[in-house]
Amino acid sequence: MKLLYLSGAPRVSTQLKADAGGARAHILGVINGFKALNWDVSEFIVGNRIMKAGHKTDFQKSLSKSFFKRLAADIIRITYGMYNTRLSYRKHRHVDCVYERLGAFQLMGMKFRKNGVPWILETNSVLYEEAKNDRKSIILSGVCKRMEARAYASCDYLICVTDELKTMVLDHFNIDPAKIFVVPNGVDTDRFDPNSVAPIREHEEFTVGFVGSVIAWCGVDVLIKAVEILRKEIPIKVTVVGDGLKKNEWEADCKQAGLEDTVRFVGRKPWNQIPSYIGGFDVCYSGQVATTSGKMYHSPLKIYEYLSMGKPVIAAKFQDAANMIQDGNNGFCFKSGNVEDLVEKIRMAYRFFQEGKFDVDTIRQPVVKSHSWKSRIEYILKETKTLN
Numbered sequence: 001m002k003l004l005y006l007s008g009a010p011r012v013s014t015q016l017k018a019d020a021g022g023a024r025a026h027i028l029g030v031i032n033g034f035k036a037l038n039w040d041v042s043e044f045i046v047g048n049r050i051m052k053a054g055h056k057t058d059f060q061k062s063l064s065k066s067f068f069k070r071l072a073a074d075i076i077r078i079t080y081g082m083y084n085t086r087l088s089y090r091k092h093r094h095v096d097c098v099y100e101r102l103g104a105f106q107l108m109g110m111k112f113r114k115n116g117v118p119w120i121l122e123t124n125s126v127l128y129e130e131a132k133n134d135r136k137s138i139i140l141s142g143v144c145k146r147m148e149a150r151a152y153a154s155c156d157y158l159i160c161v162t163d164e165l166k167t168m169v170l171d172h173f174n175i176d177p178a179k180i181f182v183v184p185n186g187v188d189t190d191r192f193d194p195n196s197v198a199p200i201r202e203h204e205e206f207t208v209g210f211v212g213s214v215i216a217w218c219g220v221d222v223l224i225k226a227v228e229i230l231r232k233e234i235p236i237k238v239t240v241v242g243d244g245l246k247k248n249e250w251e252a253d254c255k256q257a258g259l260e261d262t263v264r265f266v267g268r269k270p271w272n273q274i275p276s277y278i279g280g281f282d283v284c285y286s287g288q289v290a291t292t293s294g295k296m297y298h299s300p301l302k303i304y305e306y307l308s309m310g311k312p313v314i315a316a317k318f319q320d321a322a323n324m325i326q327d328g329n330n331g332f333c334f335k336s337g338n339v340e341d342l343v344e345k346i347r348m349a350y351r352f353f354q355e356g357k358f359d360v361d362t363i364r365q366p367v368v369k370s371h372s373w374k375s376r377i378e379y380i381l382k383e384t385k386t387l388n
Contacts, residue, residue: 003034004095004112005043006088008081013047016271019240020175022212022301024271027101029186033377034099043097044088047082052148067139067175077105085111087387104131104155107151118148120384125297126168132215133292134212144251157384159183161299162319165324183381184320186373187304192275194310194360199279202264203237206350208314209281212302214244214265219287219337221250221315226342228257234350238263241277278309283349286315289337296336312352314345323366328352330363
């Protein structure tokens with residue numbers, strides 16, 4: 001069986017220097033999951049083509065500050081998307097299925113679907129709303145919404161990463177719920193293996209670590225407030241790996257609070273170094289807060305990566321965390337945005353860490369068994385029976 005993986009977003013790439021690390025991991029995970037099940041996989045990833053041409057993909061910060069840059073970028077994405085739709089079909093028309101990661105103003109799988117090729121579409125948000133309100137990366141949200149609606153209505157199967165997202169999609173768009181499958185993120189358990197990396201530590205003391213995009217809904221500011229309360233009580237340090245719209249602001253907040261030596265923002269690091277950084281954490285943090293929609297609909301990839309590294313996780317209690325985290329066994333859940341609850345959970349995690357109660361194998365093995373990308377693709381193929 002032949003699969004074509006499609007991604008039209010210009011800043012999403014599988015290159016090592018790609019700025020959207022989470023998207024990169026997800027794309028490679030899906031591709032490798034299909035390959036592990038003996039599919040022949042080709043790919044048409046626009047971000048890769050842009051990077052090969054020598055252009056930088058990290059332009060989110062500049063877009064968020066300029067109306068005219070966003071408008072120009074919207075027009076370019078629409079026209080470039082039409083070109084890439086025709087090009088991808090011309091190059092890869094002889095496939096058994098296409099799997100597309102939805103991007104703003106993109107309908108790449110539509111051409112294949114019109115010619116009888118099954119189209120699996122994956123969405124990670126109500127795209128037009130997130131891009132306008134949270135990422136502040138588009139102006140033509142009405143056009144984006146109409147194109148998103150066409151994509152959802154036309155695809156054969158729609159993959160949503162959480163039940164919350166499925167509900168939001170159904171609230172915003174008139175589509176058949178029977179074709180929607182909820183498939184959370186997975187993890188490459190070979191890459192995120194504590195036995196295969198040399199840990200990188202920024203601090204000698206007990207360290208709570210975060211890896212990901214430093215943006216409003218990641219909740220790193222909640223962690224900073226908790227650490228400000230705890231720093232005189234326990235020898236706590238924080239390492240933040242990643243970049244984003246909030247990095248400079250939160251660094252300034254730490255400096256103002258006298259936390260510049262306690263909370264270290266190390267910036268974006270190469271993709272192949274991320275397991276080593278996680279290996280240098282004692283406890284990991286996944287503290288999402290609600291987006292401007294008032295909801296948290298993401299499937300935090302980092303939870304699976306942290307656990308695959310055998311690390312305990314302190315996580316905001318949304319769907320993935322509630323399903324994955326067992327208090328005292330592999331971490332603790334806290335009420336999202338609640339500093340007092342987070343403080344208490346960090347105290348408990350520190351005590352468990354000091355007493356040696358967190359066991360690497362106990363934390364890692366359930367992830368290896370049930371949450372690899374291969375297991376995610378097996379589920380998709382089981383549900384999309386016409387592809388078997």
